[in-house]
Amino acid sequence: xxxxIIKEKSGYSAQFLARNGVVxxxxxxxxxxxxxxxxxxxxxxxxxxGRSDGIVxxxxxxxxxxxxxxxxxxxxxGEFTHCELYVPNFKGTFVTTVDFGMELRFDxxxxxxxxxxxxxxxLIPMTQAEYxxxxxxxxxxxxxxxxYNWPDxxxxxxxFMRSFVHDLAKQxxxxxxxxxxxxxxxxxxxxxxxxxxxxxxRMKACVRSMNSRITTPGLLSKQLIYFTGFDVNTSPVPVYPxxxxxxxxxxxxxxxxxxxxxxxQ
Numbered sequence: 001x002x003x004x005i006i007k008e009k010s011g012y013s014a015q016f017l018a019r020n021g022v023v024x025x026x027x028x029x030x031x032x033x034x035x036x037x038x039x040x041x042x043x044x045x046x047x048x049x050g051r052s053d054g055i056v057x058x059x060x061x062x063x064x065x066x067x068x069x070x071x072x073x074x075x076x077x078g079e080f081t082h083c084e085l086y087v088p089n090f091k092g093t094f095v096t097t098v099d100f101g102m103e104l105r106f107d108x109x110x111x112x113x114x115x116x117x118x119x120x121x122x123l124i125p126m127t128q129a130e131y132x133x134x135x136x137x138x139x140x141x142x143x144x145x146x147x148y149n150w151p152d153x154x155x156x157x158x159x160f161m162r163s164f165v166h167d168l169a170k171q172x173x174x175x176x177x178x179x180x181x182x183x184x185x186x187x188x189x190x191x192x193x194x195x196x197x198x199x200x201x202r203m204k205a206c207v208r209s210m211n212s213r214i215t216t217p218g219l220l221s222k223q224l225i226y227f228t229g230f231d232v233n234t235s236p237v238p239v240y241p242x243x244x245x246x247x248x249x250x251x252x253x254x255x256x257x258x259x260x261x262x263x264x265q
Contacts, residue, residue, distance in 0.1 A: 053252075054128050055125045055127065056127075057247070058086070058126055059122070060121060060221075061083060062221055064079065064117075080120070080218050080221060082181050084096070084185070085138065085184075085188060089131075091109055093106075093109075094142070096183075097148065097181070101147045101178075102146040102184060103142060104138070104142045112237035113239060120232045120233060122232060122233065123233070123248060125248055125255070130192040137187070138188050146178060148180060152165075165214050167213055182220045183212045183215065186210050186212040189206075190207040201262070202255070203227065228258075
């Protein structure tokens with residue numbers, strides 16, 4: 001009965017919610033979770049992290065090949081063949097997959113720890129305004145069941161044709177009808193850092209430099225390395241508050257120094 005109630009209120013199937021840790025198990029045992037309550041939790045600034053600076057960390061997670069189809073993609077994509085956005089604040093991951101399109105999953109943090117050899121990552125500190133824009137954009141795609149972008153995936157295996165591919169128009173980027181994994185991450189970051197203000201100037205430049213329709217996970221990692229000055233981190237993805245806070249402090253310190261040097265030049 002609980003699953004039926006959730007489907008009626010949220011629009012998600014009971015199977016989808018159960019598979020993603022929203023119904024049953026440790027995620028929800030006594031309450032009915034709806035899309036609205038998931039979103040409300042997502043945009044709150046993570047009390048458990050105890051940060052007084054208003055910064056909310058988001059992690060771009062890259063995955064190495066795990067299936068034969070990934071091996072084929074690797075020939076054109078480089079080391080990584082998939083990427084997604086992990087939000088430590090509510091322990092959820094925005095994932096775009098071939099089978100289900102855009103999803104919000106709550107089970108990925110276990111894989112990050114138990115199968116850490118598959119993953120690498122970049123941590124991106126965000127202001128609360130940037131974080132809310134990121135979550136709002138992602139939740140909109142989840143609610144709209146945004147499908148997988150098969151046509152544009154072909155550009156990843158035909159790199160010699162990429163110069164003929166134009167990025168999505170601004171309106172289409174706000175409401176895409178289909179996306180592949182790294183395209184979803186690029187568009188989400190673009191939504192987050194597209195607002196006014198002088199913060200995160202390097203990230204603003206980074207998201208402007210990428211064409212979402214031809215950005216592979218490997219290219220995304222290289223662009224983030226170039227603009228943030230941080231190499232891809234190959235240690236286990238931080239999922240516990242003390243790990244996340246420590247990594248966030250390190251990134252903030254180095255980013256502040258880099259942006260200070262930029263202004264002096």
